[in-house]
Amino acid sequence: MGRIIITFILAIALTASAYLLWQRQPKSPITQSSTTEAATEEAEQDDMPKLVRSPQDNSVLTSTKIKFSGELRPDTYLGFYTNDNQYIIKTDPSGKIDAELTFSDGLNLISILSFNFDRSPSVNQNLTIYVSDQPEGNNVFAGTVKSLFGSSFTLTTGTGDKNIKTTKSTKINSPKNEEFEATASVEDIIRVGDFLVAIGNSKDNEAQDAKSLEIIRENKPNNVEILTAIKTTTGVSQNILAATNRDNSPLSLTLDKNTQVRVAEKEGIVKDITKDKNAFVFYHTEGEKNTADLIYLLP
Numbered sequence: 449m450g451r452i453i454i455t456f457i458l459a460i461a462l463t464a465s466a467y468l469l470w471q472r473q474p475k476s477p478i479t480q481s482s483t484t485e486a487a488t489e490e491a492e493q494d495d496m497p498k499l500v501r502s503p504q505d506n507s508v509l510t511s512t513k514i515k516f517s518g519e520l521r522p523d524t525y526l527g528f529y530t531n532d533n534q535y536i537i538k539t540d541p542s543g544k545i546d547a548e549l550t551f552s553d554g555l556n557l558i559s560i561l562s563f564n565f566d567r568s569p570s571v572n573q574n575l576t577i578y579v580s581d582q583p584e585g586n587n588v589f590a591g592t593v594k595s596l597f598g599s600s601f602t603l604t605t606g607t608g609d610k611n612i613k614t615t616k617s618t619k620i621n622s623p624k625n626e627e628f629e630a631t632a633s634v635e636d637i638i639r640v641g642d643f644l645v646a647i648g649n650s651k652d653n654e655a656q657d658a659k660s661l662e663i664i665r666e667n668k669p670n671n672v673e674i675l676t677a678i679k680t681t682t683g684v685s686q687n688i689l690a691a692t693n694r695d696n697s698p699l700s701l702t703l704d705k706n707t708q709v710r711v712a713e714k715e716g717i718v719k720d721i722t723k724d725k726n727a728f729v730f731y732h733t734e735g736e737k738n739t740a741d742l743i744y745l746l747p
Contacts, residue, residue, distance in 0.1 A: 499573045500545060500560055505607065506576050508583045508647060512553060518545040520571055525563045525746075527675040527728060530556055534673065534730040536710075536744045553579050555590055555645055557606075557671045563694075563728065574606050574671075578647060584619070584659040585648040590669065593642045599634050600655065603644060611655035612646045619660040643668040672732050673741065680725045684718050689740070691729075701731060701740045708742045720745060 500518035503509065516528065522543045528535045530551060537547045551558065555578055562571040578588035589612065591605035599614045614620075614634050622637065638644070643664040650656035678691040678699060689701040709716040721727075721743060728744040 499571060500575070503575070503577060505574075506587050506589055508578045508580065508586050508588050510579070510581055510583060512579050513548055513550050514577065514579075515548045516545055519543050520545065520562055521564065524571075525728065527559075527561045527563070527730070529559055529673050529675055529730055530671055531673050531732075534675075534742045536728050551577070551579065555588070555669055557590070557669055559671050559673070559675070561675050563677050576606065578645070580647075583647070587650045587656060588645065588647050589650075589656060590645045591643070592668075593638060593640050593644055596635055596638060596640060601634070601638060601644075603646065612644075612648075612658050612661075613655045614658050614661070618658045621660065621662040623663050623665045638663065673730055674732065674738075675728065675730050678727050678729055680721060680723055680727065683722045689721060689743075691727075699738065701729060701738050701743075703740050703743075707740045709745070710742065711745045712747045716745060 500516055502517045503514060520526070520539050520543050522539060522541050524539045524543070526537050526539070526545065528537070528547075528549055533549070533551050535547075535549050537545070537549075539545055555576070558575040558577055560571075560573045560575065564570075576588060576590050578590075589603055589605050589610045591603045591610070594602040594604045594609060601612055601614075603610045603612055620634075620637060638661075645662040645664070646656060646658045647660045648656045648658040676699070677694045680689060680691045681698075682690040684703060687703045689703060691699045691701065693699050703718065707718075709718060709720060711720050726746045728746075729740055730742040730744075731738045731740045733739075
């Protein structure tokens, strides 16, 4: 019995000694490292470039002169463009965006894309803006009708689905060459697949009460303009410009009488386009032909 007790005491002593020795070992940095990495990652996310803050997406404005503000990386180039209007601006040394740009009356599907020639990630954003000097609401949603239910329908927009409600006072602008009886219901007039421009008032995550609807079945609005950064590999010869994209892939551009050339902030001419020039180009495709709308040469 005595031997058992002594053995038991020795076992306890050895266990205690081992525990004390372990406590004196240097602490593992794993927990601290994980915490530091998490904090660093969170800080990096906070430092990510911000998109354009004003105007708000889906806004109805009263002037075609739209003031844009926001913040990105310093000295970043941004393109603002629709099928009809294209602009290049540059953020100031603090990264501020402050520009007044002219767009069109009615619906504007505005794409915004940033570029840094150091190949850092681009920032992109799409805005749906409606301009009217007599606005019928403060919000606009534009897209394809996904489903219909009574006097309500779901619209698929560039930023997701939006529920729209109509009332007896909703003004419906029918497609060209189509007329409807005054007693026709929404389901008689609107079809799944129609492109609609709905103007009204809405709050976040709530259905919009439409004040007016425009139905478009032909030539549905779609921004087909393309913006890319290029480096010219030749000058212009027989209205053709050879260049390479940002990823070094070849790009052939056709210039026509409507192609604009700018050298930084000044108006330029075709002769300004020479070999080994960095530039931004807005173009649209017709079959296999890429037609340049605006070539913006960098200094």
